[in-house]
Amino acid sequence: MATKTELRRQELRDNLITIAERTIAKKGLTALRARDLASEAGCAVGAIYNVFGDLTDLVLAVNARTFHRLGADVAEALAEAPQDPVEQLVIMAQAYHRFAADNHLSWRALFDVERAPGEAAPDWYLQEMGQLFTYISDPLAAIFPDRDSHELALLTRALFSSVHGIVLLGLDEASAGVPSDDIDRMIALVLRQIAIVK
């Protein structure tokens, strides 16, 4: 039965996710504190643990939203891209870069959650990842119609990882970050070169 209690719990859950989302976006994962969260949400600290197993679970819920927004941005970029599959790859990768730059701290939180060792990533994570991979493998299949599916899968993963690496190190201001235009240029360099059919 969907009781008053259950509704209240659902409301608190959403509320906590939204507050945590804002905190992470503004101040980063490390600024997330159970007591602050509770006082902002107007509930007791213990209440958080009625609704989430621990703070990591809450962060994962925030990350699900972030990942979803990321996927939507990439999909939108793809929808507006020209037919040329190489350009599609470049545009998607640059959308990934833009998302990471515009949502830096939230994006970092995607990778900075500490997962219990040996624990697999949650299902939604693997699914969103799979969705991103599909966006990439479709243009790749058009570029390389002769390659078998395993090779295409590897190339897909390789390209995603490459773009991720370029963005990750490019945005890392500690090691004297790279100008945004140069990041886009590196992405284009790698992807256009990859797409050359010998």
Add this chain to the structure above:
Amino acid sequence: MATKTELRRQELRDNLITIAERTIAKKGLTALRARDLASEAGCAVGAIYNVFGDLTDLVLAVNARTFHRLGADVAEALAEAPQDPVEQLVIMAQAYHRFAADNHLSWRALFDVERAPGEAAPDWYLQEMGQLFTYISDPLAAIFPDRDSHELALLTRALFSSVHGIVLLGLDEASAGVPSDDIDRMIALVLRQIAIVK
């Protein structure tokens, strides 16, 4: 004057780095605890703070050693590599992969130290990084003699970042890691393709 005290401090310093190095290698950065460290080193907790500003400083000292070993491994691979510049790139990248796989937790610690926001990476970090970049840019200059230095610098960074990304996501067992051979294959796929001169 290089006194008895100073010697003792130096000894403690080295000792702490070695212990921390072993702990990080075996159990990861998050298992590093001031009290455990002190008891293993046979000193008081406070003594750590006579020798390092805080635990992050100690981790940075460990990372300096790790980074140095990494650089040496890559240099060794390069020394044994054939003359062909493309093969040199592939072999170095695979040495990077092997180091990361064989020293997983120590390698992760290189990137997982939390740096104070706005704080630049320490000098030795930038220098070792620069050394790695040189290893890459030399073969690249041989492959692309016509490109200007800015473009080569971008390509160097792009390739390093790409390989880093492939290894990072490939070794991440949380998202169902990739078999070691496939990581090597992805590296080779990207680097060989990059090196095709149109």
Add this chain to the structure above:
DNA sequence: AATACTACTGAACTACGTTCAAAGTAGTCA
């Protein structure tokens, strides 16, 4: 309305990194 069950609360517990007053030690000089 009385009863039984469930959910919420927040003080208390544990586990950290870090500090600093007190105790110890090294260097100096008569």
Add this chain to the structure above:
DNA sequence: TGACTACTTTGAACGTAGTTCAGTAGTATT
């Protein structure tokens, strides 16, 4: 050598986290 001074080391105590759970308040059932 022994007394004095300055520096070094110590570890109990502090502050700040995440998390728990006995007590209380609220909800559903009869």
